[in-house]
Amino acid sequence: MNVYASLARPKEECLSLPNRAARRPLEGVTVIDLGQIYQGPYATLLLARAGARVIKVEPLTGDPLRRRELEGEGPSYTLAFLNSDKLGVTLNLKKAAGREILIEMVRRADVLLENFAPGVMERLGVGAEVLMGHNPRLIYASGTGFGLSGPDHDRVAMDPTVQASSGVMSINGEAAGPPLRVGPPLADFMGGTHLYGAVMTALFERERTGEGRVVEVAMQEAVFPTLCSDLGLYHHNGGHLEHRRGNRHGGVAPYNVYPTRDGYIALICVKERHWELLAALMGRPELLDDPRFANNSARVENIEAVDEIVESWSRALTRAEAWEVAHEHRIPCSPVRDLVEVLDDPHMHERGMLQWVDHPDLGRVVLPSSPIRVHGDDPPPLEPNPSMGQHNGDIYGEWLGLGAERVAELEADGVI
């Protein structure tokens, strides 16, 4: 089934990227990627798109995102989304021969990245200390839910429970409703993005010192800074906690999601000038003389009236009309887009962030490049994620020099 029937973009329109630059920012950097699901694989996707050679090492049961695929339910789009540009090998770390192979790879690598629970690598006998004993220049990068230390480090961590424990869930949702999980798994992705930064910090430092490092990121800590705005209101209000505010802001009006003829727009007035312009373009200049709306504080006090006025204006327009007229007046506004619209966003396609890829299992799909853009570097078009063990021969047979016969043996023995 073609899920893109609604997009109907002919193949010829696809972005053609310029040729690869002579040298990529992370050229020559080799990453052993034990990452699974989101946090680890997102960090290594960023590494791969910046030019590193990333070797995705999967257990014989595959990255958990492959489970659907292995169970015959069809290929996984999320796996494809996060694993472009990587080489793929299988490896059974529960066998001694598997651990020996890991160590051989680590000897030749710059980075090993994993997002297992704390202690898993140590229990397998391939913790940071062991691996850095074999390669003191290794950057050992760990992504976890709560970190490698502290009283909660051993708590089972997944995105929703980290959202709960870190406070972000308490500030998401309708004012009168229960705490609400943030729709996108921000703990996983804030974790993965910081983990990329951690790896780069240590790689930079190693250029100067020659020494490896253990770096780590806890998802809980990675999302904590996003509480900044709400913590600011809490302090400003003298310790009064409002919890959730739906689409409204505690101290700015207008600031909401408003209905239009064909969906919603987000619109905010963060400067007095925005309100003046909005009154003018709504054809309501008299509002500027109304003491209820005289300044931002007055409008916050009369927020119901403010929102009613803006809504009576927005309801008469389409999203596109509201967006255009707000844009002309430089008022912050945007249509609320659904996922299908975003996948087809001409802007992100033109910038190469979104690319159409002919994927061997999924067919023609949209996949992301990296949000980290280095001018002068022209990353090649996205290379679809490897199939299970696709590069066993290249990596084990050739790179490690084990030869084809030994590779066949290791396969027969359930090591790879």
Added chain:
Amino acid sequence: MNVYASLARPKEECLSLPNRAARRPLEGVTVIDLGQIYQGPYATLLLARAGARVIKVEPLTGDPLRRRELEGEGPSYTLAFLNSDKLGVTLNLKKAAGREILIEMVRRADVLLENFAPGVMERLGVGAEVLMGHNPRLIYASGTGFGLSGPDHDRVAMDPTVQASSGVMSINGEAAGPPLRVGPPLADFMGGTHLYGAVMTALFERERTGEGRVVEVAMQEAVFPTLCSDLGLYHHNGGHLEHRRGNRHGGVAPYNVYPTRDGYIALICVKERHWELLAALMGRPELLDDPRFANNSARVENIEAVDEIVESWSRALTRAEAWEVAHEHRIPCSPVRDLVEVLDDPHMHERGMLQWVDHPDLGRVVLPSSPIRVHGDDPPPLEPNPSMGQHNGDIYGEWLGLGAERVAELEADGVI
């Protein structure tokens, strides 16, 4: 007013961090930080906490987060949150003498970071090309809403409008409700975190090439990857779009936020084993023989019944009791904590992510360190954010060598 009355943590209990390591990861790196509000300042907070010398350059009207302070409404906690460990100078880039000073600083710096709208620096005459003409080794880092190129680059961008345009708002909220702004400003913070990664990528590359780079991050692109999970469901469902699902997951049950005697918990069963354990600890072993709950797909089809069962169990417990028993059985679960509880989280305090700081304007407050943790590096305790122009004398008088008299002149002329 002490907003922390409820925490009542005596001063002696505060974490005492070990001494600063001999050499910090980013020691010797100098950053000119024109960042404002969230995206830029968060990136430079990470740089500062990793050991870079960050010079926060504010217009004479201050970072917009200071407006409250300048208007006499009291100091800004959000400003303090994001600007620890930075030096602070004032600079009027609308004056020729101000731009000359910026160029003198850039000659001596490694990184210039800004998150103005596209074109602002060029219109001031200090765009990337001009600055890199003065220092070809400069990393010029730009954070924007939609990027420096593409059809939408000139759209006014703030966190809520970027959330709307990037699709994240469409997947946040109750299933039957309107699209909902994600409570924490994830576009700003995902943008800032990627921007740190972009700077580090270019700094690493420069160690090998000796050349500077322009790097950029668009907030819209930085949040796009967080759609991964929902896009996966969309593809798996053959192009059927569900939009929002409240606290539930489209393909996993149990997966929800459940009420307890004293608040809520988040609890999910991502493995069959979790459900088996949950049934046992709820004292409901008969559920395992019920065909409605025989496997995950069956439970997703009977999600109302599943949630009713879990809720009838959780309602009898406190959050802490539910958390402990789930922890014993290794079922992913967490109390939903509010901001006050998070500020006092013993785990993040023990790890040094949260620190009590005696702030000159705010009094004793909790401020964050960096989620990027480099083992063996012991960052010093947080240094409170600079006041307006606090280091004008140090930076202009001494570092640039202008001397105290010239600094006084520049102040009198409204240049600094």
